[in-house]
Amino acid sequence: MQGGWEAARGRRLRSSAARAGTGMAKNRPPGPQGTALIYDKDMARVRLLWDDPECAIEVPERLTSTYARLCHRGLAQRCVQLPVREATEEDLELVHSPEYVAVVKGTQTMSREQLHTLAQQYDAVYFHPSTFPCARMAVGATLQLVDAVVTGAVGNGMALVRPPGHHSQRDAANGFCVFNNVAIAAEHAKRRHGLQRILIVDWDIHHGQGIQRAFENDPSVLYFSWHRYEHQSFWPRLRESDYDVVGQGPGRGFTVNVPWNKVGMRNADYVSVFLHVLLPLAIEFDPELVLVSAGYDSGIGDPEGEMKATPECFAHLTFLLLPLARGRLCAVLEGGYYLQSLAECVCLTLQTLLGDPVPALSGEPVPCLSALESIQNVRAAHAPHWASLRHENSGPVLTPSTWQGDAGPSLLGTPSTGTTDGLKPLLDKVLSCPPRSLCTGIGLAVPDSASGLNLPPALLQEKGVPLREEEEALWARLDSALPQDQALAALGKPLALLDEILAGQVRAGIAVSPTVSATTVAALRRTLSCQALSRLLCVTLGDLDVPEDLRDDGRMLLLNLGGKEQPEAAPSPACIRLAGRESWCPWVRALACLPLGMDWALPGCSRLQLGLGCCCCPNSELPSVEALAWALVGRPLPSTLGPFLSASPEQASAVTRLCRQLQQDWPMLQVSVT
Ligand code: Q9C
Ligand code: ZN
DSSP: OHHHHHHHHHHHHHHHHHHTTTTTHHHSSTTTOOEEEEEEEGGGOOOOOOHHHHHHTTTTTHHHHHHHHHTTTTTHHHHEEEEEOOOOOOTTTTTSSSHHHHHGGGGGGGGGGHHHHHHTTTTTTTOOTTOOOOOOOOHHHHHHHHHHHTTTTTEEEEOOOSOOTTTBBBBBBBBBSSOHHHHHHHHHHHHHOOOOHHHEEEEEESOOOHHHEEEETTTTEEEEEEEHHHHHHHHTTEEEEEEGOOOOOOTTSSSEEEESSOOOOHHHHHHIIIIIIIHHHHHHHSSSSSEEOOOOTBBBBBBBTTTOOOOOHHHHHHHTTTGGGGOOOEEEOOOOOHHHHHHHHHHHHHHHHOOOBBOOOOOOOOBHHHHHHHHHHHHHHHHHOOOHTTTTTOOOOOGGGOOHHHHHHHEEEEOOOOOOOOTTTHHHHHHHHHHOOOOEEEEEEEEEGGSOOOOOOGBBBBOOOOOOOOHHHHHHHHHOOOHHHHHHHHHHHHHHHHHHTTTTTTEEEEOOOOOHHHHHHHHHHHHTOOOOOOEEEEESSSSSOOHHHTTTSSEEEEEEEEEEOOOOOOOOEEEEEEOOOOOHHHHHHHHHTOOOSSSSTTTTTOSSSEEEEEEOOOGGGGHHHHOOOOOHTTTTSSSSOOOOOOHHHHHHHHHHHHHHHHHTTGOOOOOOOO
């Protein structure tokens, strides 16, 4: 049997390699911008051979129907399709014991009855004569992806694999998982590529206890997992999945568990956890590689997760991770059992990796009480280990043993029930409308002295437009060292960019101007004169005087960082200022992850139509501007963020105070239940 299988695989591999060398390469030549897709239909061979309701959901169609949808959408064709390989036993033994590998190897020649008997030694596992080759291929596919991304052959990518991996342990299969694809990949990246900091984001709805155990002592792997927990009543029902389990010895602080204690979690809950738990730690950790245990049983309609996050949520989660590790992100399939939702969620993940605009996120931008409790608890548990959380002095609200049930302020949303009964018509509707992309242009004006910077080249605006009369008048009032014609030309460039963005001709761009403050005001005026525009976000660094009539326009949210102190009364929810001229680095880091291409996860989350970023800054902050520029246009940063500089106590308390004041208006800023 094995001979036939191996031979068939060999034929397919050769044809796949040939494809990769010709047609596929023409579509998208491999290069730092490319996105890899790794898939092999041979991984659809494993299937359940006996009656077992618990395992019945892990079907071959998970892979085949997902791949079919990627092809139908034209996404697979845009990727660099890399061939899989079978992992060697040496690869497997990076995480598993030789004895366990031998046990799995032995399943190739077992009868159905023997396979069944062996499976009963483990929790929620089945075996098939193809389990060993498929599971080796799942590991091999993951390693191929990591090799391509780490060597820079591609920018990022996704591996569609079966069986999944994150539950499997050194000596045990568990929860449909045989070999731990992602844990082996992390160990491989450490040992064979010499990486020192790897972030694993496990967004599957189950706790990847196999990954946690593999790295619980290891500070070079930061493992983040959220999971349905329900106060330890949900499978795998482990005490070690709670928020207060943070790793051991030198690995303390490098295991991050976010338990979901209710079903029905929605987009707002997922995004809140990314913004307030994962991203602060990830930015401080500064990974060289991001591995995603990409399970989609956390998506709407899944019978296991019973959560309500819509497919676009996975585009947002992916987008939020791209500023890390210079965009080196490898997503590896784990769970996901509602086939339609699975396929759609994978499409949105891959689309985002390919650089497509992130679609609008549906639902109220308000986290539910239960999610906030988890956020508060995990932040308190990790505050001793992470400078970025330390200034927050709210302790845990609850300990697992004192939990009494929900009660809380009405500002919060409530989780909907997770039941999928009667959800089918709604789901069909959600999944059948292609997600709508927002018009979210970004113009960035940076000072002329930034011309030596590494800015996203294709986006640089070079041509200018003639100024309107009032814009010339604005210029005339300014005191400038530049000759008037040069100054007018400089002002014209950002405005030309803006016109293109407003006309929907370009999505993002950068314009350099020596007179950023004046440019910003002119750009705001021109933008707000466009009647069709209803929501504008403007992020500015450095001194900026925005005339009052613009500030009070009602269509703009203004975020000004590092400007001069303004003796203002209560902060307006539409004009947010953090003054101070100390290092901007902590703020810029936070901003580098600010999803300006996605309106929704911003504080406030109104449906933005346009984002506008402007930097007025001194030369000492130019590296910050560079990072910001790439982030603003939604591109991976060209370099890592470098050593973490924590906020000064003054900055930290200013941020905390501001967030407290603003969270009445912007509920996504909440990080605690009180
Ligand atoms: N009703 C993965 O998603 N069954 N594995 C739990 C609770 C086991 C899930 C039963 C689920 C295993 C990769
Ligand atoms: Zn799962």
